[in-house]
Amino acid sequence: MKILVVTSEVTFVPENYNLFLEGLFSELSSENELSLELVILKNNSPALTAKGLALALMGARHIGFHLMKNTLKAAFKDRKELTDKFKIKTHYFENPNTPEFREFIRTHETDLLINARTRFIYKNKTLKLPKIAAINIHHGLLPDYRGTMCDLWALKEDRPTGFTIHVMDKKIDNGAIIRTVQTSVLGNPLRSNFATLIKESSRIEGIEMAKTILTIKKNYNLPIQADNISLNPVYTKNPKFLDIRKLLQKGIEL
Template identity: 30%
Template sequence: MRLVILTQDDPFYLAQNIDYLLKKLPPYAEVVATVVFDVSPFGKRETFSQKMKKTYDIFGLPFFVRYGFKFVLSKLDSRNNVRKTLADRNIPLIQIEGNINKDENLEKLRAYKPDLLVSIAGNQIFKRKLLDVATHGCINLHTALLPKYRGLMPSFWVLKNGETHTGVSVFFVDEGIDSGPILVQKKLEIGNRSQAELIDVTKKMGMDAILESIEKIHSGNYELIENDAAQMTYFTFPTKADVQAFLKAGKKFY
């Protein structure tokens, strides 16, 4: 099975988890290429200075200093570099120009004859022509129990809203946002975890869920779980008021 991974150059969580995924891939699955999008934590394209200012304005000085320090350290530690993790395994990087859905970018993907696209924090909207590039379409990891908590930063929202459980969902991508049918779903008790701890746990769970999904697709033996739009909730990026309510509720970022 020929896989193409669609991901982003996240400096905090992705590199080591993708490395774990690659180590655990079954013998019949091969990552033949990757697309690495520029990191976009706010769900839209912004300059680095805009991202810094927004982080400071919304999350405050202690959060800004902590993650600013982690960002610098990540640049010095190759284990946190997504591109290097892929390069160390000699996995080709597909260079795209602009939106991935452009015809010239789709042709680059088709050249690798993928059986399955695997989106891990892919941060562009995928259109039908892209989804049809691979024989089995595209799966995506979402670190929440869909159909609840579609959208951005579910680890923040489940804590703010006082949920007792969260989890991960791997689903077939359609042209909506986190709306496709679910292939694998795993539940997790939140306990007293901070947001950072929750992200760590769910990312690792997510890699195992992706591996399970690949096995199901390869065998053809699976039943899809409905991603019921009538039950959905959707969240965007938090505001400063949301962060204040998060902290007032006794929740922790780290």
């Protein structure tokens, strides 16, 4: 089974989401019938460094610092040591909707495409190309919590944090649910520091995605857990200055 793992050159997660990749690759390294390759979407720019600085000045100093650090590390190809270790081929593209990337999916004969912390919106033409499916790791608990930074809003509202592995379709956060995983509940000490929480969550994501892949490999189809239907969906966006201040007042380090 041929798998493409697609991530961004720069993410907001400490260690640039490499703990997810390391966990995923190590869990699957002994699976000879699997072929994993990594696609990195080129999003590194001075704008991300400026965004990191702005976050730090607003009080989200840990998130801002890690974003600035990740932009610097990405400029020096920070994932090369990791991909060399696991002998993973790496490919760079501008975005997932270019003719070049679509042609690569076809010629690669991709069975499964995994979107791992990119903020790119995939067009339906791209999503229909993998033989089995394109799946996503959504950093919120579907079907109710959709949008961006769901885990941060969960802290603000004293809800469990977690992620959902789901099928991608042309509507964002909409496809059928394969697996949901809680990463913290009220009282968990990890919740006192958002950067630490998402760093540790990324380790769990790598392991859970590996389990999902092995289940798909066994039957060559998707282990759908539930329809992605909510009577009261909540849509969240990136926090603004006042949201950050309220989180800091709750004693949550950002």
